[in-house]
Amino acid sequence: MKQEPAARIAQKIATDCLAVRVRRLGRVVSRIYDAALAPHGVTIAQLNLLAAIGAMEESSRGRLCQALDMEKSTLSRDLKRMEQLGWIRSSPGRGKGIAITPAGSRLLTEARPSWEKAQQAALAELGRSAFAQLRQLLPPPGG
Amino acid sequence: MKQEPAARIAQKIATDCLAVRVRRLGRVVSRIYDAALAPHGVTIAQLNLLAAIGAMEESSRGRLCQALDMEKSTLSRDLKRMEQLGWIRSSPGRGKGIAITPAGSRLLTEARPSWEKAQQAALAELGRSAFAQLRQLLPPPGG
DNA sequence: CGATCCATGTTGTACATACACCTCAACGGG
DNA sequence: CCCGTTGAGGTGTATGTACAACATGGATCG
Numbered sequence: 288m289k290q291e292p293a294a295r296i297a298q299k300i301a302t303d304c305l306a307v308r309v310r311r312l313g314r315v316v317s318r319i320y321d322a323a324l325a326p327h328g329v330t331i332a333q334l335n336l337l338a339a340i341g342a343m344e345e346s347s348r349g350r351l352c353q354a355l356d357m358e359k360s361t362l363s364r365d366l367k368r369m370e371q372l373g374w375i376r377s378s379p380g381r382g383k384g385i386a387i388t389p390a391g392s393r394l395l396t397e398a399r400p401s402w403e404k405a406q407q408a409a410l411a412e413l414g415r416s417a418f419a420q421l422r423q424l425l426p427p428p429g430g
Numbered sequence: 431m432k433q434e435p436a437a438r439i440a441q442k443i444a445t446d447c448l449a450v451r452v453r454r455l456g457r458v459v460s461r462i463y464d465a466a467l468a469p470h471g472v473t474i475a476q477l478n479l480l481a482a483i484g485a486m487e488e489s490s491r492g493r494l495c496q497a498l499d500m501e502k503s504t505l506s507r508d509l510k511r512m513e514q515l516g517w518i519r520s521s522p523g524r525g526k527g528i529a530i531t532p533a534g535s536r537l538l539t540e541a542r543p544s545w546e547k548a549q550q551a552a553l554a555e556l557g558r559s560a561f562a563q564l565r566q567l568l569p570p571p572g573g
Numbered sequence: 574c575g576a577t578c579c580a581t582g583t584t585g586t587a588c589a590t591a592c593a594c595c596t597c598a599a600c601g602g603g
Numbered sequence: 604c605c606c607g608t609t610g611a612g613g614t615g616t617a618t619g620t621a622c623a624a625c626a627t628g629g630a631t632c633g
Contacts, residue, residue: 291539291542293530293535293536293538293539294484296481296484296538296542297481297482297483297485297538298481298484299481300478300481300485300538301478301481301482301484301485302485303561304474304478304545304549305459305552305553305556305564306459306462306463306474306548306552308564308565308567308568309452309455309456309460310459310460310474310475310589311498311499312455312456312564312568313452313455313456314498314499314590315499315568316448316452317449317453318591320449321592325592330618331453332619332620333619334443335443335444335447335449337440338440338442338450339440339444339450340440341436341440341444342440342441342443342444342445343444348582349580349581355454356454356458357457357619357620357621359582359583360582360583360584360621360622361619361620362582363582363584364583364584365620368618383582387436391436392436395440395443396434396436396439399439402443402447405449406447406448409448413448413567413568414566414567418446418448420567421448421451421452421455423557423563424455424556424557424563424564425454453619460621461621464622468622473588473589475589475590476588491611500589500590500591501590501591502612503590503591503593503612503613503614504589505612506613506614507590507613507614508589510613526612575633576631576632576633577630577631577633578629578631578632579628579630579631580630581626581627581628582625582626582628583625584623584624584625584626585622585624585625586621586623586624587621588619589618589620589621591616591617591618592615592616593615593616594613594615595613595614596611596612597611597613598611598612599608599611600609600610601606601607602606602607602608603604603605603606
């Protein structure tokens with residue numbers, strides 16, 4: 288009936304919107320990891336991508352897009368930076384495979400303690416059951 | 431004892447890292463809302479910010495930073511864009527307050543159905559209890 | 574064989590995000 | 604009254620993100 292006032296809609300979105308929660312959570316969590324990883328010159332986004340490549344046999348762009356729910360254009364640029372940094376290598380030609388370089392492996396090893404610290408800090412911030420809940424919220428790529 | 435191989439670290443991060451989950455979730459959810467809101471020429475980030483301003487009496491930059499866990503520099507740029515679009519107005523001088531314009535109110539009203547659709551789609555994608563879980567994961571700014 | 578289509582990858586543009594640094598006005602001590 | 608501190612806000616630079624458009628190489632079909 289009556290037109291709902293804008294202030295009321297604002298209230299509703301501010302309190303109920305899933306995206307508000309998810310995005311805020313992303314900022315908070317990313318900051319924790321980025322701060323911990325800064326001394327290694329790597330961001331959590333990059334470390335995540337590097338780990339996804341290393342955890343996957345025969346990693347390809349398509350598979351990485353699926354696994355991480357990323358756009359191909361985003362992936363293209365992120366990979367380019369990481370290749371320039373010497374952490375990965377992509378075979379030339381079509382259907383280029385992606386491989387971690389020795390420098391990339393070294394980075395993973397060296398950054399691991401900082402990652403652990405950030406993981407603990409994030410768990411402390413969000414509560415013990417955070418991981419189980421997040422896992423429930425977003426099932427793995429396969430299903 | 432033995433140096434853990436990089437592949438094993440990659441596996442661990444890829445499966446256990448909270449940031450991987452949170453960031454992937456953010457991409458998936460943001461895409462749902464952005465697609466629904468695209469016809470209105472607004473992103474979910476902007477709508478969230480507009481709603482936060484509208485939901486808060488005496489909204490200021492500092493308060494918005496706190497409420498949304500955003501950096502002041504990020505907020506500064508986001509507000510600038512929204513002011514250029516005519517959705518908000520900021521008082522000149524120091525301690526500038528932020529206010530929604532009539533155009534901003536109109537946008538909230540017009541975009542509301544699309545937001546509802548996206549919210550339903552996101553809930554369907556993530557499961558019914560998603561909001562409660564997210565709320566539990568990240569308490570409101572006040573505590 | 575050649576035209577057409579399709580999958581894959583890159584580029585153009587725009588927005589979101591943050592850290593480091595800068596500016597500037599207010600405020601307080603001397 | 605001057606100066607130093609401080610805190611709010613903005614800028615410079617870099618990364619992350621995505622949609623649209625384009626490029627390209629391989630496959631398919633007539």
